[in-house]
Structures are given as structure tokens and as C-alpha cells.
Amino acid sequence: MVRHPALRDRIAAGILDTAASVLAERGDAASMAEIARAAGVGRATLYRYFPTREALLLGLTRAAFEELSVRIADASLDTVPLREGVARASRAFIAAGARYAAVVHVGKTYVDDPAEFDRAVAEPVRALLRRGVADGELRTDLPAEVLFEMFTGLLERGLRLVERGQLGAEQAGAAITTVFLDGASR
Amino acid sequence: MVRHPALRDRIAAGILDTAASVLAERGDAASMAEIARAAGVGRATLYRYFPTREALLLGLTRAAFEELSVRIADASLDTVPLREGVARASRAFIAAGARYAAVVHVGKTYVDDPAEFDRAVAEPVRALLRRGVADGELRTDLPAEVLFEMFTGLLERGLRLVERGQLGAEQAGAAITTVFLDGASR
DNA sequence: CAATGATGAGACATAGCTATCTCAACACAA
């Protein structure tokens, strides 16, 4: 019958989605059999779409990166005030969510081009923070790199809160933004 | 010759230390052979000290927990002002450091008594934050549970910065405290 | 309805890891 290539892509995407949630939960311990079962598909079929485990992880990483980089680009972090930029970056990260969580939960990284990831995702955020420091909006007693690390730490936890249903996506984005910029104090 | 029990304990502790660093680096993927080699000990010997992999992970978790809970207890979080409490908790966590990093990096948790961990480590910190909220020192627009999550997120990142040598232990503790309480803004 | 091709179930080989066991070499105490 020759499946439509589009249909094939949809199936692959569906498998990736399922794999994302399984891997987010069980980490690298999740086997191909487990993922196939969760995706409601035969193990052989899973291997037809992703010939090796590495290919699957790579596809997953690529999808997460794709989504995240599009959202970051859309956020135009370099044209908005610091506070708005931080808020947008938070929302972008939370929205990319589920896929990204799986990627970070799997120890080894399967990024094919780390430099490109850095350029498209990490660097815009770093630049935003550096600008904040230079403009005197952010504290200068901590290196921008440290601020960046703290920010991403908050992002990860916000993501977790959303996944556990303890916070809505908007609330999480706002919480991250406000804790990072204003702190937890009144 | 009948090794002194004390000596045996020291060897076991040494193995645990090495295991901590190997596991912190490679996660659950690190094999027993790898750990034995890193510890400069035969694989069989490793099994003599820790009869199963689970026993090793359990010992590691227990050591981390032990250290952390002692430090938290020592911090008397319930008797000091909020800011001091947050600072102490940060330092305790950073100091427990290396061991704890391995534990969090290994996906599956090998805690023998999660409730006890919660009671001795997590709960005192939560109580501190709840008190802060009740006293009006911490913001009330975010649930204390969310503040807790944010705080631990910062702790993890601070720990990472120390391990990468980007920050000293004291500096990391201070950075966590100040970002959490005052935020990154000026 | 017939042909084509995708699917699921399962067999199979392979590889790596855990866990056990044996044994020769070695260190220390008496």
C-alpha cells in the first residue's frame, strides 16, 4: 500500500513522543522493548523506524532541540527588556517541556552538534543575562555564568513542577521569572 | 592476619568515595568493573566489600544521607532567622557535595527509608521556608512547596558549579542564598 | 477482490554486566 511519507512521519513522531515520556520517567534504564510497548507498537516496528537505540535517542534530542531553538528564536531575547526576556525564555523552556525533560534525564547526551545547540539556545539566554549585568539591572557580584546556571536550575525545577501538575505552565514561567529576578523574599 | 575492622571500614569508605566520583561522572552506566578499577582494587574484592551492586549503591546513598542529615541537624534551622537558615542549609548541601551528586545522578533511588530522609533532611528545610512564609518574610504568592523546589534547584546548580571549580564552596553557598532570597536583580 | 507492503510476534545470535568460584601470590601476626 505504500504508506504516505507524511503518515510515516506522524508515526515516527508519535513514537518519539511516547519515548520522551517513558525516558523522562525511567531514564536510560528504559529498554527498547519497554518503549515499543508503551507506544503500542511491535518491537520490530520500533526498529524499523529507528534502526538503533542511538538513532532513537538522537531523534529525540533533535526534536527537543528543534522545538526549543524555534521558541528561543521566536522570543527575540535581544530586543526586549531584561524582565520580559527572562519571562519569555522561561515560557519557551516550559513549553518545550516534555521532550526536553527526557533528554536531560538520559545521562549521556546524544546531541549531534553541541555547538549549534549552544549557539541557538544557550547563547541567546547567556547574552540576555550579560546584557542585564552590563546595564546594571542584574547584580554584578556574581559572574554572569553563575547567574545563567542558577536560572537554568530554576527552569528545570519549574518544568518538574509542571509535569507533576503542581503548577500550570503560565504559573511556572511566572514563578521562575519572579524568583530569579526578585528572589523569594518579599 | 585478620584485618582490623577499622581498616576494613576505611577500605570500604575509600571504595565508596571512588564509587561516588565515578558514578557522579558516568551515572548508572558505570559498571562494577569500572568502579573497582578506579578504586585500584580487584573486581572480586569489590564484591567482597559490597556483595551486590545494590549494596554498593545503598551504602553510597546511606553515606550521603548520613552526612547530609548530620549537617542539617547541626544547622538548627528552627532556631535561626530565615536568612541565616537558608545560608546554613546551602552550606550543608554544598559540603555534603560529592557524595550527594553521585546519588542524584544515578536515576533509580536506593534510599532504604525515604520517610527518614524526608524527616531528617527535606522537612527541616521545608519547615524553615514555611516559617518564612508565615512570618511574612517570604512571598506568599507562591506555595511554600514551590519555593522549596526552587531552592533545591539552586542548590543542585551551586553544587555543580563547585564541582566544576567555577565557584568555591563558600561562594556557592552565598550565591545560592542571595539569589534565592534577593533574586538576581540589583 | 487481488496485490502490495506494513505490521506484530517471536526465534535467534551477540554482547555486556552481574555474581560466584577457584587459585596462586602475598602480607602480617605469632
Place this chain on the structure above:
DNA sequence: TTGTGTTGAGATAGCTATGTCTCATCATTG
């Protein structure tokens, strides 16, 4: 020095996961 006990190295068994393959079944296209 002798004997006891520990160690490292290696062999081995069992298990589990990856990846390949076959085949009967099923869905879709024409």
C-alpha cells in the same frame, strides 16, 4: 619462619538488552 587470611586475576554461569531475521496476518490501494 610459619600459618592465617586477604588480595587480584581469571574462568564461568546466568541474565538482560540490542539488533537481525522470518513469517503469518492484516490493511490499503487500485
